Amino acid sequence: MRPRSSGTTSRRRATLQALILAGGSGTRFWPLSRRHRPKQLLALEGQSSLLQQSRARLDGLVDPADTWVCTTRRLEAAVREQLPEVPVSQVLAEPEGRNTAAAIGWAVRSMPEAVRGQAVAVLPADHRIADPAAFGGGLQVARRAAEERDRVLALGVEPEWAETGYGYLEVGAPLADSPGLRSVVRFTEKPDQATAERFLASGRYLWNAGIFVFRGTTLLKLLGRYLPTLAEGLETIASSPGRLDDVYRRLPAISIDHGLMEQLEDLATVPLACGWSDLGSWGALAELLPADDAGTVRRGDVVAVGADSCLLWAEEGTVAAVGVQGLVVVRTADAVLVVPRERSQEVREVVARLREAGRTELL
Amino acid sequence: MRPRSSGTTSRRRATLQALILAGGSGTRFWPLSRRHRPKQLLALEGQSSLLQQSRARLDGLVDPADTWVCTTRRLEAAVREQLPEVPVSQVLAEPEGRNTAAAIGWAVRSMPEAVRGQAVAVLPADHRIADPAAFGGGLQVARRAAEERDRVLALGVEPEWAETGYGYLEVGAPLADSPGLRSVVRFTEKPDQATAERFLASGRYLWNAGIFVFRGTTLLKLLGRYLPTLAEGLETIASSPGRLDDVYRRLPAISIDHGLMEQLEDLATVPLACGWSDLGSWGALAELLPADDAGTVRRGDVVAVGADSCLLWAEEGTVAAVGVQGLVVVRTADAVLVVPRERSQEVREVVARLREAGRTELL
Numbered sequence: 001m002r003p004r005s006s007g008t009t010s011r012r013r014a015t016l017q018a019l020i021l022a023g024g025s026g027t028r029f030w031p032l033s034r035r036h037r038p039k040q041l042l043a044l045e046g047q048s049s050l051l052q053q054s055r056a057r058l059d060g061l062v063d064p065a066d067t068w069v070c071t072t073r074r075l076e077a078a079v080r081e082q083l084p085e086v087p088v089s090q091v092l093a094e095p096e097g098r099n100t101a102a103a104i105g106w107a108v109r110s111m112p113e114a115v116r117g118q119a120v121a122v123l124p125a126d127h128r129i130a131d132p133a134a135f136g137g138g139l140q141v142a143r144r145a146a147e148e149r150d151r152v153l154a155l156g157v158e159p160e161w162a163e164t165g166y167g168y169l170e171v172g173a174p175l176a177d178s179p180g181l182r183s184v185v186r187f188t189e190k191p192d193q194a195t196a197e198r199f200l201a202s203g204r205y206l207w208n209a210g211i212f213v214f215r216g217t218t219l220l221k222l223l224g225r226y227l228p229t230l231a232e233g234l235e236t237i238a239s240s241p242g243r244l245d246d247v248y249r250r251l252p253a254i255s256i257d258h259g260l261m262e263q264l265e266d267l268a269t270v271p272l273a274c275g276w277s278d279l280g281s282w283g284a285l286a287e288l289l290p291a292d293d294a295g296t297v298r299r300g301d302v303v304a305v306g307a308d309s310c311l312l313w314a315e316e317g318t319v320a321a322v323g324v325q326g327l328v329v330v331r332t333a334d335a336v337l338v339v340p341r342e343r344s345q346e347v348r349e350v351v352a353r354l355r356e357a358g359r360t361e362l363l
Numbered sequence: 364m365r366p367r368s369s370g371t372t373s374r375r376r377a378t379l380q381a382l383i384l385a386g387g388s389g390t391r392f393w394p395l396s397r398r399h400r401p402k403q404l405l406a407l408e409g410q411s412s413l414l415q416q417s418r419a420r421l422d423g424l425v426d427p428a429d430t431w432v433c434t435t436r437r438l439e440a441a442v443r444e445q446l447p448e449v450p451v452s453q454v455l456a457e458p459e460g461r462n463t464a465a466a467i468g469w470a471v472r473s474m475p476e477a478v479r480g481q482a483v484a485v486l487p488a489d490h491r492i493a494d495p496a497a498f499g500g501g502l503q504v505a506r507r508a509a510e511e512r513d514r515v516l517a518l519g520v521e522p523e524w525a526e527t528g529y530g531y532l533e534v535g536a537p538l539a540d541s542p543g544l545r546s547v548v549r550f551t552e553k554p555d556q557a558t559a560e561r562f563l564a565s566g567r568y569l570w571n572a573g574i575f576v577f578r579g580t581t582l583l584k585l586l587g588r589y590l591p592t593l594a595e596g597l598e599t600i601a602s603s604p605g606r607l608d609d610v611y612r613r614l615p616a617i618s619i620d621h622g623l624m625e626q627l628e629d630l631a632t633v634p635l636a637c638g639w640s641d642l643g644s645w646g647a648l649a650e651l652l653p654a655d656d657a658g659t660v661r662r663g664d665v666v667a668v669g670a671d672s673c674l675l676w677a678e679e680g681t682v683a684a685v686g687v688q689g690l691v692v693v694r695t696a697d698a699v700l701v702v703p704r705e706r707s708q709e710v711r712e713v714v715a716r717l718r719e720a721g722r723t724e725l726l
Contacts, residue, residue, distance in 0.1 A: 031683070305712040318698040318725060320394070320713045323706040324690070329699070335681040336692070336699045343686040349668040350683040362681060 016143045017118050017216065018062040019107050022051050022071040022079055022125035023097050027351040028281050028344075031335035032315060035363050040125035041078050044285055051125040052082050057132045061139060062121070069125075070107040072097050095245045100210075101230055101259040102251040105223050108216040109234045116216030119146040122256070124210045128288065130275025138272040141180045142213035145268060149178055152214040152222070154261055156184075156206025156269040157276040162196035165280060165345075167208035167257065169269055184267040187257060206269060209276055212256065226263045227252060282328040282337075282344040286311040300331075311341065335362060378481050379506045380579070381425040382470050385414050385434040385442055385488035386460050390714040391644050391707075394698040395678060398726050403489040404441055407648055414488045415445050420495045424502060425484070432488075433470040435460050458608045463573075464593055464622040465614040468586050471579040472597045479579030482509040485619070487573045491651065493638025501635040504543045505576035508631060512541055515577040515585070517624055519547075519569025519632040520639040525559035528643060528708075530571035530620065532632055547630040550620060569632060572639055575619065589626045590615060645691040645700075645707040649674040663694075674704065698725060 025038050033039050040051040048056065055067060064085035069092065071079045076093035083091070092107050100122075108116050121139055129135045138155055145151040156169045167190065172183035187208065191199060199205035214222075224231040233251045237244050252259070261267055279285055289297040289311070296307050300314030307321040316333040328344050330337045337347060354362050388401050396402045403414040411419065418430060427448035432455065434442045439456035446454070455470050463485075471479050484502055492498045501518055508514040519532045530553060535546035550571065554562060562568035577585075587594040596614045600607050615622070624630055642648055652660040652674070659670050663677030670684040679696040691707050693700045702710060717725050 031681075303713050303716055305709065305716070317696070318394075320698060320700045320710075322700070322702040322709045322713060324701055324703065327687070327701065329701050331694075331699050333680070335683060336694050337683045337685070338687055338690065338692050338701055339685040340687065346668065346685045347683075350666050350685060353666055353668070 015066055015118050016062050016139070017066050017068065017111065017115060017120040018055075018058050019068045019070065019104065019120055019122050020051070020054055020125050021100060021103055021122060022054075022069050022075065023094055023103060024124075024126055025072075025097065026126070027348050029285075030347050030351050031332045031337050031362070032313070032330055036074060037078070038075070038126075039279070041075065041082065044279065045128070045289060049082055050128065050279070051079065054123055054125045054127070055083055055086070057129060057135065058123075061136050066115075068092065068107050068111065070094065070103045095248045097253075098248065098251045099253040100256040101223070101227060101254045102233075102248070104212075104256050105220065105227075105230055105234050106237065106248070106251075108219050109238050111216055116220070118216065119143045119213060120216045120219065122210075122212040124278075126279065127209065128275075128277045128279050130277075130288075132274070134274040135272065135276075138270045138274065139211075139213070141178075142270045145178045145181055145270075146213045146215055146218075150215055150218055151178065151181070151266070151268045152218065152261075152264060153181070153212065153268045153270060154184060155209050155211040155213070156271050157209045158271055158273045159200050159205060159207050162193065162200045163207065164190055164193055164196045166190065166278070168199055168205045169208050171204050171206055171269060171271070175268055178268065181268045181270060184264075184269050187262045206271055207276070208257065209272070209278075210257070212261065222260055222264070227254070227259050230254075230259070280345065282311055282330065282339070282347070283341040284344075286328065286341055286344075309341070378429055379425050379502070380429050380431065380474065380478060380481050380483040381418075381421050382431045382433065382467065382483055382485050383414070383417050383488045384463060384466055384485060385417075385432050385438065386457055386466060387487075387489055388435075388460065389489070390711050392648075393710050393714050394695045394700050394725070395676070395693055399437060400441070401438070401489075402642070404438065404445065407642065408491070408652060412445055413491065413642070414442065417486055417488045417490070418446055418449070420492060420498065421486075424499050429478075431455065431470050431474065433457065433466045458611045460616075461611065461614045462616040463619040464586070464590055464617045465596075465611070467575075467619050468583065468590075468593055468597050469600065469611070469614075471582050472601050474579055479583070481579065482506045482576060483579045483582065485573075485575040487641075489642065490572065491638075491640045491642050493640075493651075495637070497637040498635065498639075501633045501637065502574075502576070504541075505633045508541045508544055508633075509576045509578055509581075513578055513581055514541065514544070514629070514631045515581060515624075515627060516544070516575065516631045516633060517547060518572050518574040518576070519634050520572045521634055521636045522563050522568060522570050525556065525563045526570065527553055527556055527559050529553065529641070531559075531562055531568045532571050534567050534569055534632060534634070538631055541631065544631045544633060547627075547632050550625045569634055570639070571620065572635070572641075573620070575624065585623055585627070590617070590622050593617075593622070643708065645674055645693065645702070645710070646704040647707075649691065649704055672704070 022040050029039050043049050067086045068090045073093045142153045168188045170185040172185040175181040230252050233247050236247050291297045295309040297311045301318045302312045303320040305322045308325045311328045312319045313330040319331050326341045328339050385403050392402050406412050430449045431453045436456045505516040531551045533548040535548040538544040593615050596610050654660045658672040660674045664681045665675045666683040668685045671688045674691045675682045676693040682694050689704045691702050
């Protein structure tokens with residue numbers, strides 16, 4: 001048993017801390033997603049939630065004891081329940097959402113000093129990765145570069161189509177000191193269709209997956225330089241924990257992408273081909289789930305008569321569809337959504353109307 | 364007051380008995396219609412059910428005390444509750460449905476002798492009539508012909524389009540003795556499209572609305588001639604009420620159209636233009652209900668974003684529809700149906716599958 005045990009110990013020494021961001025409150029999976037049950041808490045595939053899958057994907061790479069989760073108070077109890085293997089003290093609940101720079105900075109600053117000297121991987125809780133092995137390989141490369149070269153990295157996904165809904169990383173030269181790494185020339189936010197097609201054709205662009213790797217101490221240093229107000233706030237909270245609520249609510253609300261990563265001269269990337277998807281809509285989900293011979297995905301109690309290329313989802317009750325094509329139908333105990341697959345991102349209009357009408361019971 | 368009171372009395376003397384057939388168990392309005400709540404009990408327009416509208420339409424023509432309702436035991440309580448103005452003893456509940464010849468024969472045979480000597484109008488409980496005044500006028504013409512000439516009449520609706528889903532009456536010569544009446548040459552069941560178009564163009568065909576008028580005693584005599592087994596059964600029940608269940612369940616199950624009306628040599632008709640519809644599907648209903656500017660009918664808690672020409676019906680919970688055209692969406696507490704308007708009659712496929720699967724809770 002010795003060699004194996006010693007091997008485990010040596011893997012343990014080269015520790016990667018995982019910081020899972022689980023505070024999101026999107027509306028794109030309404031009526032299934034709600035304020036108290038956003039996308040990352042939903043089991044959109046199989047039995048486990050996206051949050052649980054995000055943690056399970058790290059098995060063998062990051063120990064649960066080295067996992068941190070940043071969420072909001074509204075979701076705290078549900079997150080703890082879904083991830084019982086993560087130490088309770090490492091599930092951090094923001095007093096309110098202040099975007100990713102604050103969430104990441106606060107979580108890293110909350111780590112014990114010895115821990116935040118290690119490499120930290122920031123991982124969104126609500127994405128899907130079809131090939132966890134490829135993902136794990138990329139993460140290991142990034143960890144080594146952070147640990148050994150003190151690099152800051154944004155993992156980049158090799159684009160599969162000319163997506164206009166994602167951010168892109170423009171890739172520069174390979175980095176001589178780090179095999180597998182490339183420099184990042186710049187960030188480009190959601191491009192128009194023509195630009196997206198040019199990006200795809202050029203082979204010089206990667207999708208920004210919002211996955212970052214750095215030493216925690218390095219991140220805090222960089223926040224001090226590029227977001228000094230945020231960094232000061234985090235120090236105040238660290239020295240006076242009683243002021244958390246008060247100070248946190250006034251932290252600058254900016255994304256880590258805009259606030260920091262886009263400013264860095266020497267950001268590096270690891271190109272990944274791992275079947276990544278941000279699952280941005282019911283339509284995107286429908287592409288991924290197993291379908292019947294007519295191309296229709298069914299979940300729950302569904303009666304489909306001549307339903308082609310649909311997503312029919314009964315969380316509660318029965319969904320019956322006859323003679324329809326390319327529709328998303330999602331039924332919960334209190335609502336049903338009907339929308340064409342290719343327009344499913346427009347569910348936000350429904351949520352906006354419900355919000356305007358004060359229909360909080362449906363939000 | 365005298366003249367008016369005497370006028371009323373004289374109208375009373377020329378009494379018309381109404382027999383409302385309310386035993387139907389259709390599936391075309393699933394998921395709203397169920398075994399215990401079929402179409403005639405539903406408020407598909409406004410606040411009152413089709414059954415209640417069928418009775419209300421007779422106000423001024425037929426007194427509630429002269430109204431008879433034939434339904435099934437499953438629906439008996441609901442029918443009594445919906446029509447409190449009809450004498451309890453005149454709501455007749457079949458042990459089981461045996462089609463319209465048995466229902467009509469049994470109801471007429473159950474009327475006291477003096478009553479069944481009068482004119483009786485048989486009225487389906489689940490149709491819609493947009494112009495009750497025109498309908499009432501036609502019924503009066505038919506009543507007089509039954510009363511004064513002992514005629515048997517089928518009211519015929521002037522066709523508005525080449526419908527293939529209805530039965531037709533081919534009309535013969537005007538009847539010399541009865542102004543407004545025509546002879547019926549033959550019944551034609553649901554024709555194909557070309558035939559329906561020929562019928563419409565010819566001007567010689569009327570839709571069979573299933574509304575018949577006759578003296579009760581005459582009807583019983585005709586049953587004795589054309590359906591002697593049925594007539595015998597009815598006499599057995601009349602003389603031995605205790606044998607109702609036993610005998611009724613073995614009565615020939617045939618429609619009054621096939622079993623009797625089609626056999627008659629001297630059937631007469633009153634052509635009617637009264638905005639009649641049998642409300643045969645969700646799509647047919649959608650044509651009749653008031654719509655918004657986009658042609659969409661909404662009922663209940665509906666959020667529609669760019670929904671054109673739809674029927675969006677929330678009996679319970681919320682229906683949200685985005686970017687859809689020509690769809691029927693009906694949500695109940697336990698199910699939702701999604702079907703294109705023009706295919707809405709195919710809901711029967713759903714019901715058939717539920718039946719096969721033993722899903723009685725949804726039937």
